[in-house]
Amino acid sequence: MLLRKMWRDLLKNKVQFFSIFIMSFLGIFVFSGLDSEVSGMDHYEGVYYENTNLYDICAQGMAFKNRHLSKVKYLKDVKEAELRFKTAGKAELSKEYDLQMLFIDDNKISRMILAEGIPYTPGASGVWVDINFMKKQGLSVGDMLNMKLNGISFGQEIKGAVYHPEFVYYVKDVSAFMPDYGEYGFVVMDTGSYPLDDFYYNQMVIRSSVADNTGGLDKDEKNRLSRLMNEVKYVLDSDEVILTDKDADLSYQTFRAEIEQHASMVYIFPPIFLAIALLGIITTMTRMTAKQRVQIGTLKALGFSKRTITVHYASYAFFLSLFGGVLGAVLGYFTIAKYILGMMNTSYILPKVNTVFSFKSYAAVLISVIISSLVSIMACRKELSPAPADTLRPASPKNLKHSLIERSFLWKHIGFTIQWNLRDILRNKIRTIMGIIGVLGCSMLIFAACACLDTVEFITTWMYGELNTSRxxxxxxxxxxxxxxxxxxxxxxxxxxxxxxxxxxxxxxxxxxxxxxxxxxxxxxxxxxxxxxxxxxxxxxxxxxxxxxxxxxxxxxxxxxxxxxxxxxxxxxxxxxxxxxxxxxxxxxxxxxxxxxxxxxxxxxxxxxDPVKELKDDDNIAGVQGLSEMMKAMDAMKEMMYAMVYIMITAAAILGIVVLYNLGVLSLVEKNREMATLKVLGFKSARIRSILQIQNVWVTLLGISCGIPFGIVVINILFGTMPESMDYVAKYSEKSFIICILGTFVLSYLVNRVLSGKVKTIDMVDALKGQE
Amino acid sequence: MKPFIEFRNVEKKYMIGDNAFYALKDVNLSIYEGEMVVILGPSGAGKSTLLNLLGGMDSPTGGNIFINDHDISKFKDDELTVYRAWNVGVVFQFYNLVPTLTAYENVALMKDVRKNVKRGSVWEKDNAGLELLDPKETLASVGLADHMDQFPSQMSGGEQQRTSIARALAKNPRLLLCDEPTGALDTDTGKEVLKLLQRVSSKQKHTVVMVTHNSSFADIADRVIRVKNGTVNSIITNDEPKSADEVSW
The missing domain is CATH 2.40.70 (Cathepsin D, subunit A; domain 1)
Structure with a gap:
């Protein structure tokens, strides 16, 4: 029966409870969405590197001989080692395209993965080509690929389209900062296919037993690899050799940094939604239990134990946060996670990456449910503790004191509207704080979204207009x-x-x-x-x-x-x-x-x-890039930013509408009698509406002025966790400030407009009837 | 015969600032099983406080209250809850029905009460055989067979009070406490309620204690306890109580 009571109470106060539900939902929705995406990338990164046996250490800078290989293989912590030749060449298609060429003896370390075609076997002829390059250039298995190396042209039959763990992320050259896959690529061939007679091994890749390929390199692994590098250096006995661990690899490092950047975002937004949900629980439950005081007393008098009644009132928040959380976790997984991962798939080239629902999402739901239930219990405690005989009596009226402002000489001069609103705020602090936090979250999200666009715009002009003024x-x-x-x-x-x-x-x-x-x-x-x-x-x-x-x-x-x-x-x-x-x-x-x-x-x-035409076929020139080409590479990044911006603006709107509407309804219900009195005294509805609007303007102003600094913090976190090779300056234009302030105000005004319309419908007789 | 209820030097004191205010002082009285007792007194005399102590809804600040030889004044909150769940049915002046539950659900709520209190307590043993009554039958017995699915807001005051009585009776309690049960009702409806309570006392052998400021009700009681300024003024036994139909106010 108490469950039925709960259900009907929920329906009766649907606006308030819906806002708690939606905030619990949004918090977990965003958390699970981002976390499932991060967990997915993290998991499949590990799986991919483990399957392909990505190298731990790369030695280069000298000509390697087989005796070097034997010596290194003999080291205790070395699992496997391979020699190879890596160089830059060209593909000769309609025009020349840059290619990274790998000539290998074996395919055990940093193994390429076949997407289509026949697998590589040592000694086999033919070429295995970057799958993106093949797609973009319209190549297929069986085609002849003409290539150029040091001015010498040669051809090989394409045997397969492949993925390569060292080419998860790759750019044309160090100065390019977004990939444009297919405009350049990589190929893998057997050392026997090397077309010239100056062959030597210029790289040795080593797989160790002191580091694994999952979750990035931790401090211990780095230290152990560093020790191993010293040993390798010792046995190679060369001044020229340069040893780097895989952290120095641009592909590995960038992908890792991207995962970590996303991971840092997982915890930024959900706490705001959860905080609002909790404030919603406090205001709603305090108000409801105060209203149901006599019911609580009756239940006690009828023999219900305090525990049963406590559980009953905790169950409101319990069920709302549970259903909201579960729905959020499921929808977050299927929408946000899939969507962001889909975008990641265009920047990072892996054969398979999928979302993973991690234990953190379960934990988040659990934590949200526990905290919500506890907060609910705390909010009800006041009405639950006294003896039933006390609870059966109406609560003694609040001992109202004059606040500091009310005692100051200013008070008499500020007019009724401001007096009335100031008193209302001071006596409903939690409700006001919740409103401010709601507006804060809303304006913070709008501001951060606009600033993201500003930053991307700025980076383009900064890089190609200020730091480098060439065309x-x-x-x-x-x-x-x-x-x-x-x-x-x-x-x-x-x-x-x-x-x-x-x-x-x-x-x-x-x-x-x-x-x-x-x-x-x-x-x-x-x-x-x-x-x-x-x-x-x-x-x-x-x-x-x-x-x-x-x-x-x-x-x-x-x-x-x-x-x-x-x-x-x-x-x-x-x-x-x-x-x-x-x-x-x-x-x-x-x-x-x-x-x-x-x-x-x-x-x-x-x-x-403009040297483009003249240098097109010049053998000394690897390529000419125009400004427009470089700017184009930014488009992919802009597209991703737009997607983020849509998500943030939608979240901002939901947050703003739900919180403000909820508070508005709450305050209207509480002030019903007061407003009816004002009406009886002869105040016009329009005047009463304007009184209500003023408070709304204050709350919105306060919320925005806190929201913008928070927005700045958020975008600094967002751009501060970029890969080590990047330095993005978070930028925000006057336009962003204006959009943020106006956007939040318009939203707040519209919500209030709808709400204050209800003032007209207040029935004076009904509202002022005795309180039974 | 041994009394079912016994108050010995019971006192209830409230501190207002440094001043002590006695709602009840030095109260001694006995009530026997199956009796219908009316506690009479003006507003502020301490009637409701007395009823609250009797129902385990509050604890005295001095003295002892024995119910079936158990001193409930020494009970902790948990034990009082078990006592209320097993022994006491309460009827309030303003009915105190749960507004979001129908008449049937309000009565069926009592199943939840028993479910959630500790089993094996003294009361369970004392009250062996006093199983819950069927909510539908109980509602029918107070004449509300046709109102089962109505919410309190859809019922008249008399119907709500009868639902409230049905809710109290459904527990099959040994003690039925009524706080001004006709206070919010018109005379005719009030009489109906009184008749119902009288029937409960005489036929079902429940002990009924009713608090009222209306002295006309003295005639229908087996015993009348008059309270004034927090003390028992007089206790009168009525050898031949009248029927509720015969009283008027």
């Missing part, structure tokens, strides 16, 4: 002499730039990144932390902001660096800190670079003259 970049082929490159630069009035892989160390922290050496020119510009233009010290070593944060150093601090391929470490002082969205490391002038007795070998020329 074309000419990428030189490997091995082109400095003299030839300089000739091109002269012809196109360009600025030559060299970018090399580099490793940094400060205070025991090691990070890999790039060294950028710009020659004289006007195309590359630098900005400090606050994005103000700076000129780097002519003779200094400047460090990118993100790298300085990763290393924990600032201007004037010392750090060490060495170029990948050169074992010699240099120690320098940071002369400037600059920001760059896509390349992290250090920048120094050509003069400074040459003072270390390195020779300047630029790979890129930035220019404003």
């Amino acid at each position: 074309y970049s000419i990428i030189m082929n490997e091995g082109v002499s400095y003299g030839d490159t300089a000739e091109y630069a002269k012809k196109y009035k360009g600025q030559m730039v060299s970018t090399l892989g580099c490793e940094f160390e400060a205070g025991g922290i090691k990070k890999s990144g790039n060294i950028t050496i710009p020659d004289r020119g006007n195309y590359l510009h630098y900005q400090d932390r606050q994005l103000k233009h700076i000129d780097l010290h002519e003779d200094g070593v400047a460090m990118s902001y993100r790298m300085s944060v990763l290393l924990g150093i600032k201007e004037g601090d010392m750090f060490s660096w060495h170029i990948i391929g050169d074992d010699k470490w240099h120690t320098d002082r940071v002369s400037d800190i600059y920001r760059n969205p896509s390349v992290q490391g250090i920048t120094m002038s050509r003069k400074r670079y040459e003072s270390y007795e390195y020779s300047f070998c630029p790979q890129t020329i930035y220019t404003n003259m």
Whole structure:
């Protein structure tokens, strides 16, 4: 029978209880949606790397012989090792496309996975091609693929379309910051298919027994791999060899960082919804139990135990949060998780990745249910503790005291409307706080959504309008002499730039990144932390902001660096800190670079003259990229942002409407008698409505002014957890502030408009009848 | 004969600031099983407090209350709950039905009461054989067979009070407590309710204790206890109680 009572009470107070339900639902919906996606990526990342046996350590920088391989294989912690040759070549189709070429002896470590065709066996002829490249270029198994390596053309029959664990994420070159799959790719061939006679092994990949392939590398694994790298270095006995663990691999690192970034978002939004659900429970249950005081007393008098009555009142919140949570978990899994994962599938290339419903989602439902029930019990406790005889009597009226404001001399001068609203707020603090938090959440989401768009827009203009003002970049082929490159630069009035892989160390922290050496020119510009233009010290070593944060150093601090391929470490002082969205490391002038007795070998020329037609078939040129092409790569990212923005705006609207409507109804019910009295006294409905609107405006203003700072925090978290190679500056324009403020106000106004319409319908006679 | 209920020097004191206010002081009385007792007194005399103590809805601040030889003044909250669940049926002046439950559901609620209290208590043994009555039959016995599915808001005051009595009777309690049961009813309906209570006492052998400020009801009681200023003023035994039809007010 008590269940029936509960059900009918729920129906009677449906607006309030629905808001609790919807907030419990939304909290778990977002949590389970994001968590199922993150858990899915995390799980299938591990499965994929485990199945493909991704390498732990990669050795390069020297010519490897089989005797090196035997020595390394002999090490205790080495499970397997393979030699291979990795180089850059071209595919000759309608035009030339960049290809990463892998020549292998075996397919045991970093195994390619066949999507279509026949599997690779050692010694087999033919080529196994990047599945994205094949799709985009319309290639199929059995076709002949013409390729070019060091100027020599050769062809191989396509034997299969493949996935490769080292190509989950790959960009054309380090300066590109979004992938554009299919416009470049990778191919795998047997070493026997190498077309030239200068073959040597330039890489050794090692699989160890001290690290696994699931969940990223933890500190212990990193330390053990570091020890193993020392052992490998010792047995290889070479000054040139460079050893890196898989964390330095762009594909591995970026995918991992993406998973971790998503994981950090899992906990941002749900607590807001849960907090509002809990406030809803407090206001609704306190009010309901106060209203049902005599019923509670009667139940006690009839012999119901306190426990039974407590359980009865806790069950309202219990069932609402349980049903809301379960529905949220299921729908979150099937909508948000699938949707975001679908988008991830365009950035990260894995044969299979799916959502995974993790224990965390079960735990979230459980925690939400427990907290909601406990809060409900706390809210009811006041009416449940006294003896039945006391509860059967009506509650003694609240001992109202004059608040500080009411005692101040200002009080008399502020007018009835403000007095009335101030009193109402002070006497219904929880209701007001709940309103403010609801508006806060709503404006925070709108603001964060707008700021996401601002940031993406900004990054594009920042990168291609402020930091790099050239319209074309000419990428030189490997091995082109400095003299030839300089000739091109002269012809196109360009600025030559060299970018090399580099490793940094400060205070025991090691990070890999790039060294950028710009020659004289006007195309590359630098900005400090606050994005103000700076000129780097002519003779200094400047460090990118993100790298300085990763290393924990600032201007004037010392750090060490060495170029990948050169074992010699240099120690320098940071002369400037600059920001760059896509390349992290250090920048120094050509003069400074040459003072270390390195020779300047630029790979890129930035220019404003259009070289596309002239250089199309130039053997010295690897490619020419125009501004529009580079901007296009941003489109995928923008698309993803738009999807996020839609989700956030929808959540904001639901949050705002539900909370404000609920509070409005609550306050109307509570103030029914007061408003009826005002009507009897001769106040017009319009005047009463305006009194109610004022409070709404206050709550909305307060909510927005707290919501915007929270929005700023949220987008900083969002963009602060980007991969280590990226440095995105969270941006928000005046437009975002205006949209946020106006959007929230319009929403709040509309809800209130609907609600205050009910003032007209207040029946004076009915409302003022004696309270039976 | 041994009394079913016995108050010995019962006191109920409230502290208002530093001042003590006695709602009941030095109350001594006995009630026998199957009696119909009317407690009479003006407003504020302590009648309702007396009834609350008797029903285990409140505890005295002094003295002892024996029900069937158990001193309920020493009971803890849990034990009082069990006592109420097994022994007491209460009828309120304003009926106190659960507004979201129908007449039938309000009466059937008593199944939940017994289900949720500790088994094997002294009361269960004392009251062996006093099983719950069928809610439908009980409602029919108070003349509400046709109102089972109505919500309290759809019924008249008299119907609501009869539902309330049915709810109290469904427990088959040894003690039926009524707090101004006709207070909110017109004379004719009030008489119907009184007749019902009288019948319960005489036919079903329930002990009925009714609190009222209406002295006309003194005539229908087996015994009349007059209370004034928190003390028992007089206890009068009625050798020949009248029928409810014969009283008027």
